[in-house]
Amino acid sequence: MTRVLQTLMDGVAVGSTYALIALGYTMVYGILRFINFAHSDIFMLGAWFSFSLAGVFGWTLAGATPPPWAAVVVLLGAMSGTAVLGYAIERVAYRPLRSAPRINVLIAAIGVSLLIENIGQLPIAFGTQPQRMPSLLPDAVLFEVSGVSIRLVDTLVIGIALGLMAALEWLIYGTRLGLAMRAVSTDAQTAALMGVPVDRVVSATFAVGSALAAAAGFLYASKYPGINQPAHATWILLGLKAFVAAVVGGIGNVRGAMAGGLLIGMVEIFGAAYLSPHLRDVYVFALLILVLLVRPAGLLGRATVEKV
Amino acid sequence: MSALLQVQGLAVRYGAVAALHGIDFDVHEGEILTLLGSNGAGKSTTLRAISGMIRPSSGTIRFDGRDITGLPAHEIVGLGIAHAPEGRGIFGPLTVDENLRLGAFARKDPAGVASDRERVFALFPRLAERIHQVSGTLSGGEQQMLAIGRAMLARPRLLLLDEPSLGLAPQVVATIFRILREIHAGGTTILLVEQNASMALATAQRGAVLEVGRIVLQGAASDLAASDDVRRAYLGVH
Numbered sequence: 001m002t003r004v005l006q007t008l009m010d011g012v013a014v015g016s017t018y019a020l021i022a023l024g025y026t027m028v029y030g031i032l033r034f035i036n037f038a039h040s041d042i043f044m045l046g047a048w049f050s051f052s053l054a055g056v057f058g059w060t061l062a063g064a065t066p067p068p069w070a071a072v073v074v075l076l077g078a079m080s081g082t083a084v085l086g087y088a089i090e091r092v093a094y095r096p097l098r099s100a101p102r103i104n105v106l107i108a109a110i111g112v113s114l115l116i117e118n119i120g121q122l123p124i125a126f127g128t129q130p131q132r133m134p135s136l137l138p139d140a141v142l143f144e145v146s147g148v149s150i151r152l153v154d155t156l157v158i159g160i161a162l163g164l165m166a167a168l169e170w171l172i173y174g175t176r177l178g179l180a181m182r183a184v185s186t187d188a189q190t191a192a193l194m195g196v197p198v199d200r201v202v203s204a205t206f207a208v209g210s211a212l213a214a215a216a217g218f219l220y221a222s223k224y225p226g227i228n229q230p231a232h233a234t235w236i237l238l239g240l241k242a243f244v245a246a247v248v249g250g251i252g253n254v255r256g257a258m259a260g261g262l263l264i265g266m267v268e269i270f271g272a273a274y275l276s277p278h279l280r281d282v283y284v285f286a287l288l289i290l291v292l293l294v295r296p297a298g299l300l301g302r303a304t305v306e307k308v
Numbered sequence: 309m310s311a312l313l314q315v316q317g318l319a320v321r322y323g324a325v326a327a328l329h330g331i332d333f334d335v336h337e338g339e340i341l342t343l344l345g346s347n348g349a350g351k352s353t354t355l356r357a358i359s360g361m362i363r364p365s366s367g368t369i370r371f372d373g374r375d376i377t378g379l380p381a382h383e384i385v386g387l388g389i390a391h392a393p394e395g396r397g398i399f400g401p402l403t404v405d406e407n408l409r410l411g412a413f414a415r416k417d418p419a420g421v422a423s424d425r426e427r428v429f430a431l432f433p434r435l436a437e438r439i440h441q442v443s444g445t446l447s448g449g450e451q452q453m454l455a456i457g458r459a460m461l462a463r464p465r466l467l468l469l470d471e472p473s474l475g476l477a478p479q480v481v482a483t484i485f486r487i488l489r490e491i492h493a494g495g496t497t498i499l500l501v502e503q504n505a506s507m508a509l510a511t512a513q514r515g516a517v518l519e520v521g522r523i524v525l526q527g528a529a530s531d532l533a534a535s536d537d538v539r540r541a542y543l544g545v546h
């Protein structure tokens with residue numbers, strides 16, 4: 001029982017970071033119908049930006065005592081940084097290919113991904129050494145239930161992730177920009193006829209998706225502070241699992257990405273705890289195959305209703 | 309009457325295929341002009357070029373004296389040209405209300421939008437009843453009403469309609485045409501593309517006939533309706 005509770009906390013924490021990343025995949029797919037393979041790298045950069053920003057303030061030094069607002073500064077800083085980067089990537093690498101065959105855009109995305117990974121490992125960037133993320137989120141044992149301690153940091157990771165998802169839900173279903181995003185994702189040409197500036201909506205989508213991935217990077221590094229290198233061994237694999245989450249939930253479906261992320265996190269963490277910790281990635285991809293066999297459009301994906 | 313829309317030498321190509329070979333026509337302020345022609349003549353292409361969905365390869369389009377050739381679609385609607393496209397262009401997963409809000413997307417006068425909404429609901433009471441329904445589940449006739457109502461919410465001076473009667477039962481077609489006359493009576497200029505030539509010529513003041521990318525006939529609607537060529541080709545009279 002006690003172990004179930006602990007595993008559940010871990011599953012929700014990891015799952016909600018997957019969900020944040022999956023949202024970026026699904027939003028871009030929903031609007032441009034292509035998989036932005038560089039999105040995992042944005043997630044990775046979210047963690048590295050967080051680490052570097054903490055370094056700027058001296059919070060990564062041994063014995064440093066970051067103030068309580070440090071987490072807010074670092075989180076918002078990393079989110080803004082990747083938002084600008086995501087916007088720039090779309091502008092430079094994808095927009096010129098807007099009317100090109102989709103495969104060209106896909107290849108461009110892979111190119112951007114390789115570029116970010118390799119530039120990131122240059123000595124002037126983040127280098128090749130593993131780093132340790134300082135504990136910026138306050139941690140304490142909140143309470144103990146029959147021997148399991150519920151930690152503040154886990155609660156905060158989950159709380160921030162769910163808060164961001166609620167904010168996104170509001171953005172998409174409660175604002176003018178969200179209405180424009182949904183219109184563009186349904187039919188970009190007709191959206192333009194309505195007066196929707198399609199290019200600006202696409203830019204906003206990239207900026208928002210990238211900011212969410214950065215938040216995931218910060219949260220993941222707060223829970224598991226070892227920021228490892230090389231990037232593709234750890235971060236890109238995490239991003240890939242988040243992509244699986246988007247597909248499992250139904251690519252293009254925002255709520256599907258949230259549900260898919262939580263589900264993947266649970267399956268992975270429960271599998272690791274109760275079956276074998278060596279096969280955690282296997283559970284994720286096995287679930288993907290299962291879902292694709294039973295519901296090829298994903299759990300919440302559905303064929304669009306259209307009348308002629 | 310002055311020309312609200314002036315189209316001069318308009319040519320459009322889709323890759324290697326020329327769809328319009330330089331056409332000229334005017335739409336006068338306050339009239340209904342109908343554009344007739346058989347399948348593939350270039351009617352929809354003409355509307356798409358006017359609303360900015362496609363870029364002409366040559367020619368100019370002037371709206372209210374201003375050159376709008378090549379402007380992006382989202383700016384043209386703000387100038388006062390609304391286009392209810394071929395196939396209706398309803399955002400199926402969105403509700404009727406959301407579709408209508410998109411129709412007014414370019415506007416910055418909430419009070420004016422609110423009163424135009426009331427006017428649209430007066431024209432199409434069915435839309436008010438189904439305001440929260442997902443629009444993909446509306447009937448074909450209701451979707452057409454939504455497409456027209458949504459275009460009206462841009463408060464256009466010029467309304468471009470692409471085959472509003474397509475696929476609808478005769479009774480619904482009659483309703484749609486009655487409403488077009490009401491919209492016209494309210495002061496909106498209309499450029500109407502139709503396959504239903506008899507209804508269109510009975511509703512419009514003037515007409516033009518397109519044949520494979522060229523305008524072959526232009527004139528008063530009553531003259532066109534009486535012309536042997538038009539009667540044979542578009543009115544099913546032998």
Ligand SMILES: Nc1ncnc2c1ncn2[C@@H]1O[C@H](COP(=O)(O)OP(=O)(O)OP(=O)(O)O)[C@@H](O)[C@H]1O
Pocket residue numbers: 322325326327345346347348349350351352353354394
């Ligand atoms: N996207 C496109 N790509 C290539 N050719 C096109 C495209 N759209 C239209 N065409 C061609 O341009 C010509 C004019 O098409 P358009 O849609 O304007 O005809 P239309 O008069 O509206 O016909 P209909 O009454 O069938 O709607 C046709 O020969 C058509 O095949």
Ligand SMILES: [Mg+2]
Pocket residue numbers: 351352353394470
């Ligand atoms: Mg057509």
